[in-house]
């Protein structure tokens with residue numbers, strides 16, 4: 001049934017602009033026949049065509065990558081090296097096709113072969129090498145850097161298993177391993193020629209040299225090999241394809257032949273097993289530092305490979321790094337951005353390499369480090385601030401510990417002593433070492449002391465970094481702490497995921513809005529236009545109908561597209577307060593049971609969230625939501641006015657289906673806890689109206705869309721602080737708000753878990769005995785009132801359409817292209833290449 005490929009495929013010269021559907025067809029058939037060796041099983045045809053299409057596209061992309069590299073090499077423009085332990089890339093086929101402008105042509109080619117491109121795009125696995133917002137931010141930034149023609153390299157880990165897959169069994173979260181590249185990955189190229197050797201453990205010897213100075217020599221124990229896998233990053237309508245370089249860990253010696261020859265087969269493989277464990281799996285904790293030795297080794301492995309690779313790339317152009325010759329150039333050519341403290345060890349490795357391998361002076365190396373490194377802070381939550389024990393450092397990285405001590409000594413004796421002479425308390429507070437039963441290294445302090453710039457990720461967060469997290473550092477270096485508000489790429493989060501709205505926008509707006517998102521402001525003039533409102537809301541309805549089918553397929557639940565689709569999608573965490581949403585759902589359910597004729601537009605509450613496997617309360621919230629959903633969805637008394645859907649396995653590709661269909665965006669974190677959020681931006685861009693607290697980027701979203709087009713509720717950052725100072729008493733709200741009391745007491749019964757009384761009591765107790773640390777009860781009434789106002793607003797169709805349109809119109813600021821230009825202007829100082 002498969003036409004044989006024409007043998008004259010020109011794989012090297014055709015650029016994307018000269019490729020037509022016929023050429024693409026023959027390239028797809030070539031890969032089907034020769035790379036995949038034809039298809040054995042007809043059931044596999046879709047997957048094979050996905051693979052062949054991806055490979056055909058990858059050929060074109062790799063060509064453009066080669067051209068980009070040559071151009072960047074000769075222009076010698078400064079590069080930014082983005083170091084991140086996480087990249088939440090999602091699927092690549094659809095986005096790569098849109099960015100390289102081959103979507104329509106490929107669609108045509110595949111139609112000729114009997115396939116729908118949109119359908120094939122659903123075949124590939126998500127690249128889920130991240131937990132949540134932090135990893136997705138890294139992915140959006142790579143898209144923008146390539147789109148804006150900057151010389152950029154992303155560095156990360158080639159995890160064998162990304163974030164776990166989630167399923168529900170009787171309402172409980174079940175985790176299974178993510179097998180994203182079990183049968184290969186068409187988007188990656190292995191580069192063994194750029195492998196790096198990495199050492200660990202051992203001890204440090206101090207040798208007195210002829211001139212009297214002391215040299216530290218590290219006699220390391222284990223050795224690993226880092227093998228890079230490169231994934232091309234295609235810019236949108238640009239000349240640039242950059243690289244995401246992911247390190248895989250292998251043993252330095254694959255095999256111990258002596259042991260093997262002695263018949264000790266299992267032990268012969270030990271080194272290999274140990275090495276492979278380093279890049280085996282992504283740690284599934286979001287905003288929580290679990291402090292495991294393997295994670296520490298993962299971080300070091302990744303940092304050491306990346307630092308060596310960055311220097312090797314510099315030397316390829318400028319010759320061997322040399323104090324007298326080219327050392328000053330390094331800071332003009334290289335910026336390294338640390339995405340949170342996870343890659344902090346890159347600082348110590350950078351120092352070690354310059355000191356020990358290039359024999360630079362301390363001052364030279366330290367000056368360079370300060371110019372090269374910058375650090376992004378992502379959280380104020382104490383449980384997320386990384387601290388590694390000094391004992392672990394001493395065991396795994398003894399040489400790096402001596403460098404850390406030297407940095408600390410210089411910092412305390414020079415900077416701190418000059419500003420606060422003889423202030424022991426200040427020394428203890430700012431030291432890189434936290435004293436105590438177990439001495440630990442404060443990774444964020446090392447970043448702040450080293451970096452020339454430290455940024456928060458939304459204005460309110462950056463202000464809190466200055467005032468609450470690092471006030472002393474801000475006093476010491478007043479220009480170091482700064483803000484870069486996060487953004488999202490409009491290519492993935494509108495152009496590719498919402499084709500119907502994209503078409504309407506392209507018809508309405510002259511400019512290429514996906515490149516210049518501020519041009520969407522032109523929609524404001526149409527916000528009251530009856531005809532435009534109708535088109536806009538009809539697209540929303542079409543997207544809701546599509547999601548309705550997805551919901552049916554994934555959960556078996558039937559929902560009406562006429563209902564309000566109210567969406568909360570993000571990692572499950574107490575500070576994000578999915579349990580506030582749930583408590584309000586219980587309240588609505590009670591109100592409906594008391595009065596089934598209640599004037600309320602039907603609502604579907606849609607959740608998507610993974611809980612870290614060890615996070616008990618987060619899992620209890622998932623279980624409670626599923627059990628409450630089961631009861632509500634099957635209760636005939638409430639006339640389908642309320643439905644609750646928890647979609648399993650939330651990830652980028654599922655987000656792309658939910659977001660275009662959302663009417664309401666739930667952004668309800670306790671004020672001061674969500675650094676920025678980016679889900680809030682994606683939803684608003686697709687015409688969802690936010691109900692949210694004055695937290696993170698919600699504040700800036702409110703500024704952009706105006707207070708009439710967002711539902712703000714709850715305590716402000718200052719009010720939360722005041723309440724904490726007064727002493728928060730959650731019991732008070734339970735005793736004085738009868739609806740809260742009734743809903744919480746409900747959880748003690750077996751109403752939602754027939755025959756299993758008290759299964760949901762943990763949740764009630766977290767609010768009461770547990771002290772309700774995220775102030776759910778304090779914000780409940782205000783949240784409930786905001787929802788009431790929102791429900792009323794929805795009943796006025798013209799008013800709602802206006803609000804939805806204005807949300808799309810005013811999201812220009814949250815383009816990640818703008819974030820990148822802010823980094824370029826204030827931190828990296830790159831020129832286009």
Ligand SMILES: *Cc1c(COP(=O)(O)O)cnc(C)c1O
Pocket residue numbers: 088131132133134136569570571650651652655676677678679680682
């Ligand atoms: C955008 C995104 C996030 C971040 O969502 P927040 O609401 O900002 O926490 C997490 N996971 C996925 C899959 C995303 O696409």
